[in-house]
Amino acid sequence: MKALRPVSDVGGLPSVVFGQRSLMWWGTLGFMVIEGWTTALIFASYFYVRQNFEAWPPLQTPLPSLTIPTINLALMLASFIPAALAARAGKALDRAGVRRWLTVMSVLVVPTVVLRWWDLWALNVRWDTNAYGTAVWLLVGFHASLLLFDVGDTVGLTLFYWLKPMPAKSFSDASDNSMYWYFTVALWAAIYLIVYVGPRIF
Amino acid sequence: MQHIGDTHRGWAHVGALVATCALVCLAACRPDESRSTGSTNVQRGAAPTTAGGEVDLGADDGQWVMPAKNYAATRFSGLTEINEQTVARLRPIATFSTGTLRGHEAAPIVANNTMYIVTPYPNFVYALDLTKPGLPVKWSYNPKPLLASQGVACCDVVNRGAVYDAGKIFFNTLDGRTIALDAATGKPAWDTKVAEINIGETITMAPLVVKGRVLVGNSGGEMGVRGWVKGLDENSGKVVWTAYATGPDKDVLIGPSFKAYYTKDQGKDLGVSSWPPGAWKIGGGTMWGWIAYDSTLDLIYYGTANPGPWNPDVRPGDNKWTSTQFARRPEDGTAVWAYQLTPHDEHDYDGVNEQIIADLPIGGQTRKVLIRPDRNGYVYVIDRQTGQLLSANPYVFINSTTGVDLKTGQLAVNPDKSPQVGKVIREICPAAPGGKDWQPSAYSPKTGLLYIPHQNLCMDEEGVSANYIAGTPYVGMNVKMYAGPGGNRGEFEAWNPVTGKQVWAVKEDLPVWSGALVTAGDVAFYGTMDGWFKAVDARSGKLLWQFKTGSGIIGQPVTYKGPDGHQYVAVLSGVGGWSGAIVAGMLDPRDSSAAAGFVNAMRDLPQKSTMGGMLYVFGL
Amino acid sequence: MHSLFDPSSPQARAVAGLWWWMLAVGGTVWLIVIVAMLWAAITRRQRRLSSDLVRLDDTAHVRTERVVTIASGITVAILIAFLAYDFTVGHALAQHPLRALTIDVTGHQWWWQVLYEDPDPSRQLVTANEIHVPVGVPIQFKLRAADVIHSFWAPSLNGKKDLIPGYTTTLWFQADTAGRYRGQCAEFCGLQHAKMAFYIVAEPKPKFAAWLAAASQAPASPSDPHLVYGQRVFLSAGCATCHTIAGTQARATVGPDLTHLGSRETLAAGTLANTRENLLRWIVDPGLWKPGVHMPAVPLSPPQQEALADYLESMK
Amino acid sequence: MGPSLERNIARTLLITVAIAAVACEREQRNLGQSQSAAPSAFVADVDLQPGPTFISDTSEGPFDDNAYNTAEGQALFEEMNCSGCHAHGGGAMGPALMDDQWIYGSLPNQIFASIAQGRPNGMPAWKYRLNNKQIWELVAYVRSLSGLTPKGARPAREDHMMVIPAPNQTPNAKPKNSSLPSASMFP
């Protein structure tokens, strides 16, 4: 074994960083890719089985309703504002700001999970009725699991901010949380357009 | 379909122009109303001798001796006491419980001041005395059909009625017997077994007596039977002739005198060559519907039922002579002409519906025609001398076919709606019970209109493998039915056979599964499956009167003149049949394929009607 | 009879030709690579000096680079040749003849239903597990599956094609020489995938026509009382709930069509040679020969079994 | 390989062996053709029983808890045209099988008897056409339709038109016997 020769001291480097400098950002990105790709594959399957039908939704299957999913999408888009503000407060190391905006965000996102139940029934078809029903249920249902996880994450983080003295690292977590939320909503927007709006146009 | 209408628009205009002319002509052909009214008061000691068959008992408007009223099968009565003005005063005069609870599809028969009723299985026969208040039972007869016959009866254990002729009552039992009873005493004159339940044959039809022949056909098209019509000797009950619907010409009684109008129906042994080897032996083509008789041409007319199994993939070819209109000689059954309505039927479009004999002004001349509102959704007008097709217009929404070519007689199939094995084909219209099932229409020569009780159903179908085991169902199709366009499942429709157009229609929520009746009083009667017995204006369809009976009505209303000289209307109430199987068979609505998919369309029926079996007689 | 090495159709021959060519080229490539590797690993080891090998020798490196580049180039060239040859063969195989005898084959767990199509439906012929074809005539197969995915494959005649529920697939070939060619299901289809074989019997045209005529005739009703008894057993003991024998009331389609069973060479989709003894064994306990087979053991007395076997064997 | 790893592996093996010891009847493939004995069928058309108290036979058929045999029964149900009369359990010519009304009893041996011997109102006798094993398989499938067999052994949907809720989604049933007004009404 060769002798060690120090050439550099890293003690002065920061121990809490934001964005792509932080590990958690990369990890979050990794799982976003996995989940996004899974959704893409389900979309591909959705279009694949669609070839087997002369009409879409199939004859005798009603179109999905728009009201609830639209409200849900609006709610999610509205939550972008507190999410962005929370992320900014995080970067500014503003503990009170993070707490405030996370709270507002929680208030907006918790109903989306509840509404998701009605999103499913707004499909107006059962998952076992035909392959169309299966495909749309899986898309909306799979996204529901992401939503549940993400909302749980947001609410949990908010509670921690209220109940515990949060370490400096959590500022970074708050900004990553917002990033993951944007992703979740973006996926929903795609699902909304393809599942709920698409059959009305094509 | 629309483009057919366009093609024949010119023809239709001509038809409309001569409509008035037609009415005048038909009024002339109509039986003399005053004479028949006068004769009903007479206590008839002996019916006209009918061994020769020339006399049409049905001409007597005081009586109702066969379910279709007369050989022309018009279900039209010349009685006028009940009319647009008086009908609102109609009230029940008497009721009678039949003691059975399955689907009551029969017509009460009235002859010589006696009313004869055949119930569904176990096919009790009751003779009710019309001369006494409360219509007491004169006699009753229990033919004791085999219990097991219920297990091979597709679509409920119904019976469509008896027929009166020459002092006898003739009827069929579910287990395949034809029985003649003495009309006065109820003593059996003969009892002939004509069908074999062990191979799936049953009989549900009402026989018809023509020229000393009792005409009977078998049921069981869903059991892989081979369809036939038999002519029995009226006096002895011996089978004189049997005309099969499939197989070699000698079995179908196609001989040298046979002349089909269209080339597609010409050829030797088509009943064999239009099937895969041997499939004709189990190919269906039964006859459980209506027969008409034209005494001037001396021809009987009937249509054969669907080919078996339903799954068309296992029986490539035209599958002759299923779903075919036949004209035969009544004495020996010889086929005179035939026209296959639905070749290679893919959707259970039986051809057993009624054909009404009328003379219509078509193309500037009076044509002797058959008017046939067929199960495949078209009203066919056919020259009854030659079998030439004069018109075929859809009376319901149709997408399974795109029209009938009048030159070739060919039905144009829509390949998009052909069933496939292992794949659900959605929205096939009309559904398997067709535009109209067995429930007979009435034709009023007075208005010139055909009154069609029918359903409005579409279906999803998936072909599955069909395994033939003698005596068990042979279907090979998964079916799911539901309401057709508009959401109403039934309709009572007035149709002008000359113009080929609908005149008016009454939308009904449930399928109209009862027969129709129309009178010279310009009132048309029908019943609904939730139990309403309705009278509508024959010219406008306006509801004039209705009465709620105890169970859904799927029977055939009749009208007659009572011993008191007044007009009465009678109908059996008792829901069932294919459409009412969910109630009559206590089926489980969670299975949308139950009752061959009909249950899916009738999930709400148990909330609207329960089982029953009751005769209702109405009078003023 | 059942091998890529015995091609008996232009199709199989084309593929076999491709195979031998690929084997020759591939084998050469393999040999060169292995020799080079061994040469480098063993021979050169001795010649090398042990000094400072970590540092690069530039001339050697450049030379090696050239060799590696050339080798890669040759690889590309060979692959292009492969591709060209393959496309030629594939294109030839994909050409469907205009006129062909069409045979529908439906795969069941675990047997083959065979139907000879004819524009005249009354001339259709249904049989099972043994397909007679004329020599020198293109045969088009329409392939369907009744339950799970199967694959139709007679290696001496052509490659395989899957039978997939929900699809109708096609395959064609033209047998050149008369003979019996074995084929087998090539897609795992459950318990008895191993015993789901079939035979293709290629015959000269007149012989095929004679076979077709004979096969289309329903067998004569037996007159020998023993055989009559056998037929009665067949019709009443449950055989007729699954099998068809033309000319009788047995018209069921769950199991193979048994009309002319006596003329087939194997039983149970190529599992047993068709002898009376084997037939008897098969009837007595099918599960012994094909565990999991859907055919039940029907409880019959020995005389009934004998009569049944004799009756079935009598239908040549 | 630390000692704790070894201990952990040993522990895992123990759990494995323990669970494996509970042999899974549900997954057994009865491939032999051995005949299950036919029961002494005891059929009650009415609940009234004169004499000593009625003692029911076994409440479980031999294949009730076997998914494979139940599936074989499902195939037979189609192949033997049972579905022609009973549809997919909803009934048609024959009575519904997925409801809680059993004219001739819902016990396995009663259903066995109904299939084997037939019933007077039109149910054919199958004992000359099917062997006992096949009838027992049908019994298991028929009982699964109304939720009478263990849920894990009931079939899921078929690869066909979706016409009934799959038996594995049907709630467990509490059967009633002979609850119809008159058995003779229903074939």
Added chain:
Amino acid sequence: MTAPPPHDHTGLPADMTLTDDAVAREAAQLDSIWRDGRGFWGWLTTVDHKSIGKRYIITAFLMFIAGGIEAAMMRTQLARPENTLLGPDRYNQIFTTHGTTMMFLFAVPIMTAMGLYFVPLMIGARNVAFPRLNAFGYWTYFVGVVFLYVSLFANTGPDAGWFSYVPLAGPQYSPGHRVDVWAQLVTYTEIAALCAAVNIIVTTFKMRAPGMSLNRIPLFVWAQLVVSFMIVFAMPAVATGSTLMLAADRAVNTQWFNPAEGGDALLWQHIFWFFGHPEVYIIFLPALGFVTPIVETFSRRPVFGYTALVMANITTAFFAFGLWVHHMFATPVPELGQSLFTAASMLIAIPTGVQIFCWIATLWLGRPELRTAMLFVLGFIFTFVNGGITGVMLASVAFDKQAHDTFFVVAHLHYVLLGGGVMPLFGAFYFWFPKIVGRMLDETIGKIHFWLFLIGVNLTFFPMHILGLEGMPRRVYTYLAATGWGPLNLVATAGAYIIALSVIAFLYNVLKSWRGGAPAGPNPWNSSGLEWAIPSPPPSYTFLHVPVVHSRHPLWEPAVDMPVVTGLRTDRREVLLTTAFDARPDSRHHAPGPSIWPLYLALCMGVMWIGSIFSPYFVLIATGLSAIGLVGWALQSTSTPGTERVATGDAVVELA
């Protein structure tokens, strides 16, 4: 290639050295922070990538043995025609379990496990980026292993093939829970693989030693990085197919694969092979990563064509996703599509060929030393090139329609996987065993092992080429004597027993050497990678100081000492993060310590997936249970007090 970065990053005096005393003190301090907890609890809670990696490797290798025993049983059954040793039912369960075990429980896990163990060592990191995720991944995998084998012993082993084609594997034709076991097991192992992949990607991008820019990453790490990306894109496909589609069709009656209701049996094949084909490269590319260091070390020569090898890795990964249809040539896929996939399948031979040429060139230029590890590399080329050439043949649609689903394919894939995967793996074992254990494996037994294995593999699988062309289909439990396939099958069975003997020799070697092998020392092969710069076995903290790298072969640098960085805290688990591309020191990261929550959550997953076979309610129950675990996990990560230096904007702020 970019020019090497400047020697030095912070301008510290280049001649500064550490005294032995300081080193010892620091080592003790670090060990107390980094080592696992004590006893069984410590064993359960460890998040050390070395402990987990070792565990992973051992578990996966046990799966190799289990799969091998199944293979031996199958070969015994097929030794003679109409053998009745195993009935079709048992045989189907065994061949399915064999395929499933080998693909999902052995090959992929052992390759990622090698990565999880060695990537940090090779890039100079103290742990992986997400240590608890790593533990979670292992436990999930472990639950899957236990689940499959418990099921097999309970007669619930999957029996529809490792590919589970619908409708055979669907609700109607596979009643019971056998296929459910398969479907859920696959998802477990995919979760494990995904956790490993994310870990390896982030570790590689963010935790490399200063100076290890992308063009200096060892080829082993490149292979792992590329494969991790493949996992991220391939595994979601099979997880979607197996759990969201197949298991859902079976349990809650969805209609994905029911053609009657608009589903499609071919959809499964597309989804499955979209995963299944890359899967082969997921197994094969890491193995190629093993080959390079072995070739370099024993040729005493830097590998020829580093750039070409990296590019080959990347193009192979890219093409791997464009080949899946060549598993479906016998299905009704349009001819044009087939031609495209043929072309793609042939193209992939080019990067593979280039790699082989580069290694041979390295041997050519070097002075090969035939140690056991090197023998396995030669055996790899010998065997794998054969499999590669048959692979090119199978890309031909016309030929594939003959050979598809026959023993020819069995031969091909075993040549590829045993030759291209297992041979390099054995080589890797011989090569790195000293690093993991600190003791050398016996070379003599190693050579016996090698020769038995080489002969066994070729004896077993070569005859199968001929069998396949003679018409013997795959997945048959028996065959008739009349087919004439008996003799070659007997030869193949004999070969299988020789393979078994060779593996026994290896096991003996491992057990013997674990306790009694010659001590290895830090760098027994005089190899060049960073992993050889530390003691064998590596200490808990791995690197006392993070090394600084100036070339691709840090240990072959002429310098006498090793440049390192200092300044990481020694009072908590702290690692150095560098920039993603040129690996400049960027920040310090506080890594989590031991935790029970990964195990807890893995068990929750087990409850969810196993339970969902029986009732969907288990999903809800397990979600509730998981919530507890997630809170625990999150609380643990936030409960590490200490002053942090926070980078906000351009400034760095000290925060409590």
